[in-house]
Amino acid sequence: MKLLILCEKPDVKRKFEKALGGTTGFFNGNYFQIVASHGHLLTLDEPANQVSASLKPKYADWSNINYLPWNLNDFSWKNVFKTDNDRATFNYIEQASFDKDAIVIATDNDPSGEGDVLGWEIVNALDWKGKVYRIRFADETPKGIIKSLNNWEDATEQFKQPIYLAGLARQRFDYASMQYSRMALYFARQAHHSPATLRLGRLKSVILNKIYLQTKAINEYVKKPFYEVRFKDSNGNIFKRSFDEATDMFRFNSRTGAEKDLINYVQNNVVIIDETKGKSKQPPALLDLGRLSVLLAKKGYTPKQILTTYQRMYEAGIVSYPRTADTKITQGNFDELLPLAPKIADVVGVSKSLLTHKLSRKKFIITKADHGANRPGLNVPNSLTEISAKYGALGQLIYETLAKSYLAMLCEDYEYDQIKAHLNLNPDFKSEINVPKKLGYKAIFDESSLNDDDDEEQNTLFSNSASPFIFEGANPKPKLPTHKFLINYLDKTGIGTAATRLSTISDISEGDRALIQLKKRVYCLTGLGKLQAILSLDCKIADEKTSKKLFDLMNLVKKNQANWKDIPNLINDMVLADKEIMQRNITKLKNVRINMKEVEYITGKFNGQDVAFKREWGGHKFTDTEVQALLAGQSIKIRVKSGEVSGRLARQQYNDTLFWGFKAEEKIYDEKTYITGKFNGQEVHFKREWGGHKFTDSEIQALLAGQVIKFSVKGGEVSGKLDQQQYKGKPFWGFKVEDKKYDEAVYATGMYDGEEVHFKRVWGNHIFTTNEIQTLLAGGSVSFDTAKGNVKGILAKQKYKGKSFWGFKPEIDIDPDNYVTGKFRGKIIKFKRVWGGHRFTDEEIAALLAGKVISFRNINDFQVEYTAHGKLAKQSFKNSEGKTINYYGFKFLTPEAAAEFKLKE
DNA sequence: GCAAGGTC
Structure with a gap:
């Protein structure tokens, strides 16, 4: 038998070649040829192209929501190639398939069935009538690949593959969720907002909803301070009573209350140790892309930067596959990397003597991994400098972080004593501390900063006695929606893989249509995002449980306990219910200020029909008189940048979309700036000037005759001819440079x-x-x-x-986002832009550079607000080698010291 | 124009 082995991507194809000894060959007596796709080559075609001709207008319509929800039975579920490149990849697979008897689908084994969907998409496009086998490799090691080939399953009956059907159902469900974007846009217009487009979906909308609600909770937070007596020993360990709302007798709303209480307690109360328990902790799970991004976001890197740099490093084999769903690795993955650990340790400056745990711990290992958790790759660089030269400071940071998280696995457990104590005279006051005994993995990688609650305090031993003081606390303030907050939240929802979540965050936080943006390390909604979030309030599409429900059903399909065809229709039930909720949400928009670059639409009647069209055309904004004329079907003349245009309102088509808009019928170019002439018998218009050079009459003649001309411009001499070119996708005629001679003097x-x-x-x-x-x-x-x-x-x-x-x-300053450069006492210096979580404003920076003392309100780690005072000063610290490092930075001052400095000022 | 899932 001749086999075509279909891999998901070239990288996996290479792993197969390694395992099987080449692109072609024999395995178990069968001839094989390995080919690779490039992810999904096909995608579902546009809605209007999925339905019969008579239904087309309905599915192409964006101005009407009577058609929603769609009838999914109308759809042919036709696939189309995504790009010409994808078609070319398909052609090569098709060529290879001609002489084969069977296809082996060797795409990734995602639990979502995505690899199966991807594989079948291609098999179906081949119109394949032969046998189909499915293999699912445990890992990409030669052993894993060969084992999977020896255990292939006959999958010829496509619609009896539960995991495939689950994936297919998911795909159609999500595709049909497109309706939401149209529906929301319609309602936005009802509320007199005119965004170009909105983007709603079960992941995007959940992100927006969370940021919206969290921001709201923060804004509505009312601080309720409380005061109570606590004890502190000389090492800073706190003794407190356990608080119970119902029986509380010791918490006061005012400081004076607590002050009165303070009299009841004596100084130097003796500390009694109740219990000392030896405890240990295994190294944390390997990082996924989300958790890695949390560590890097602290240094100011954006999801987009992290994704692109990681991808480049993956392509060089320095780090493992980015878009994995795994948080564990196989024993094969473990064994493969172990011999490289000493070299990796050298590169990142970790002492090899710490790497003593060479047997894998159970918690890291699974029997089957898609690509395995994110970890260092098999290509170990020679040094960090080598990485930073190629991938910049971010690349170096990615490698260091990933390597340390991996090496931590090979370290011993962290051991500490958990000690409980109370106070002799006031046994209600208790304290529990963790005192490190052996750092183990924590010597190289401390995961505590990844957790939402940084409660993994490490304490020093209790001292002999503790004395009372008045503790000022408050009800906790809702957490700021930082990157860490968002990633940890999405982790809990389980929507998508860590990489998908990161790339969606990146997607909606970049570009003109951004829905969210990072401001001072905190995500906030853009005008567009706010509009969307408010419209989707209480809607199912923005509910994190929607994905959970979808996945639960998919799991039932995988177990043959549910019909896959029921899944896509669920989105229609949602649309139906949410349509009403969204309509009601319109009123909520009225009291909200939304800053948005708006595309203004005119609505009116044209030939008795409701139409909506853009008020602007070619930079010209139609006046009310012009609008009336257009709606009356008249031709109008408008001025645009390049000349005068006449035209009228007309139904037009762009790609597969019908729309109403001004249609140019005739254009008169300004003679001053444009030349009009005939080129190959065709009328063309092009600019009279190029690079500061105004074409002479004879040059114009030559250009129109298709000849090459030569003239001098600033900095040299250019030659070229007239040609049709493209600017932002639109064709235009103009001078096109063929050669430029540079002036040597310049x-x-x-x-x-x-x-x-x-x-x-x-x-x-x-x-x-x-x-x-x-x-x-x-x-x-x-x-x-x-x-x-x-x-x-x-x-x-x-x-x-x-x-x-x-x-x-x-050379740009390293990380201008995190460091300020400026003149201080006559010297150019750099200092950190953030102190204690507070990001200095421009005014504060100016004051600091001027040597002034500044004060600002801030929040400490216990969520307590306080006023910080300080000034810029030269400071120093001792690094791990005992060397003194001088630096400039914000120096915290006590209120008294600050007042003294301010007096001097 | 619209999703979420792949890919680089």
């Missing part, structure tokens, strides 16, 4: 990495010397003095207004 020319580059000889006021030019071309850095101070930089390809050019690039 530009330096040379080779950089095998590419000819030209760059300006001058940067600021500095003229590069011949030596400096050579250094720059060799990739070296050059530094020189300017009026603003010393500048150091390298040669780099840069972008300006969308055009790329080569030039000197000054």
Whole structure:
């Protein structure tokens, strides 16, 4: 038999080749050829293309919600290729399939059935009539792959594959959830908001809902301070009574109440130890992409930066596969990486003597992993510098963090004593502390900062006695929706994989249509996001339980206990119920200020029909008179940037979407800026000027005749001809450069990495010397003095207004987001922008640099608000090697000290 | 224009 082995991606194909000894060969007497897809090659076509011709207008309509919910029986569930590249990949798979007898679906074994859906999509597009086998490898080691091939299942009967059906149902459910975006847009317009589009779904909407409600809870938080007597020993250990709302007699609303109580307690109350228990803790689970991002977000990196850098490192084999659902690894994965541990430890500066636990602990191991948890890859770099050179500071941080989380697995347990004590004269006052005995894995990786509650305090032993003091507390303030907060929350909902969640957060926090944005390390909603969140309040689509229900049903399908066909229709029940709720939510929008870049739509009657169209066209905003004329079916003339356009309102089509809008019928270009002429018999318009050069009459003749012309511009000489080009997807005619000769006096020319580059000889006021030019071309850095101070930089390809050019690039301050650079006492210095969770405002920074004392309200780790005073000062600390490190930073002052400084000011 | 799931 001849087999076609279909992998999900090229990376896995390579693992198969390694296991089977080549792309083609024989296995168990069968000839095989391995091919790889590239994720999903196909996707469900647009709604309007899924239905019969008579239903098309209904499914293409965005202005009407009478059609919702959709009838999913109308759908043909037709797949289309996502891109031309995907079609090409398919063609290569198809070619390979022609002489084969059976296909082996060797796509990933996701518990969601996604790999099965992906595989069958391709098999179905091949119109395959032969045998189909499914293999599910435990890991991507040769052993795992070969074992899976020896245990293949006959899967020829596609609709008897429960896991596939579960995946297929999920896909249709989510696809049908598109209705929500149309519905919400309709209601937004009812509330007189006109966003270009909204994006609702069971993941996106849950994120928005959580941020909305959390922000609301914070805004509505009312601090209720309380005061009570507690004891503290000389090591800072606190003794307190257990608090019970019903029987409480010791908590006061005012300080004076507690002050009166304080008299009842004596100083130096003797500490009695009740119990000392030896305890231990195993290293934490390996990091997933979400938890990794939490650690990196603290340093100011965005999900997008983390995802792209991790991906690049994965492609180089330095880190493991990013988009895994696994939090554990197989014994095979473990054995594979273990021999590399000493080298990894060297790279990240971890002492090898700590790596004594060479047997895998049960908690890390599973029998079957999709790719295994995120961990260092099999390509171990030689040094951190090597990583940072290629992947920047973030790359280095990713590797260090991931490596330490992995190496922690090979360390011994963390051991500590849990000690309980009470006070002799006041036995109600108790304390429980954890005192470290042996750090074990915690010496290299401390997971406590990943937890929502950083309650893993490590204490020092009790001292002999404790004295009373007045403790000021408050009802806890709801947590800020930071990245950590959001990731930990989504973890609990279980929607998607950690990587999917991260990429969705990235997706909705970037670009013009962003729904959320990070401000001072806290997520908040954009105008668009707020609009969506309010419209979806109390709706099922924004309910975290919706995904849970979906997954529960999918699990039943997997066990043959439910019919997969019932799942997609559930979204329709939701749409029906949420339609009413959303309609009611419109009123909630009325009292909310929403800042949004709005696309204004005009609504009115055209030939007796309700229409909505954009008020702007080509930068021109229709006046009310023009709107009346358009609705009356008249032709109007408007001015746009490049000339005068006449046209009228018309039903038009863009891709598969019908819409109403102004349709240009005739355009007269401004003669001053445009030339109108005939090119190959076609009327063309192009700009009279290019790069500051105004074309002469003879040049215009030559251009229209298709000839190459040559003229001088600033910095050199260009040659080129007239050609049709594209700008932002729209075609235009204009001069197109074919060759540029650079003026040697202005530009330096040379080779950089095998590419000819030209760059300006001058940067600021500095003229590069011949030596400096050579250094720059060799990739070296050059530094020189300017009026603003010393500048150091390298040669780099840069972008300006969308055009790329080569030039000197000054070294940007490391992490400008986290550090402030400024002049302090006549010197350029850097200092941290955040102190104790507080991010200094621009005004505060200016005051600090001016040497002034500033004060601000802040919240401490116990969620208690207090006023912090301080100023900028040169400070120092001793690092682990005992070396004194000097630095500038905010120096906290007591209120008394601050007042004294302020007096001097 | 709209999802969530893959891929790089």
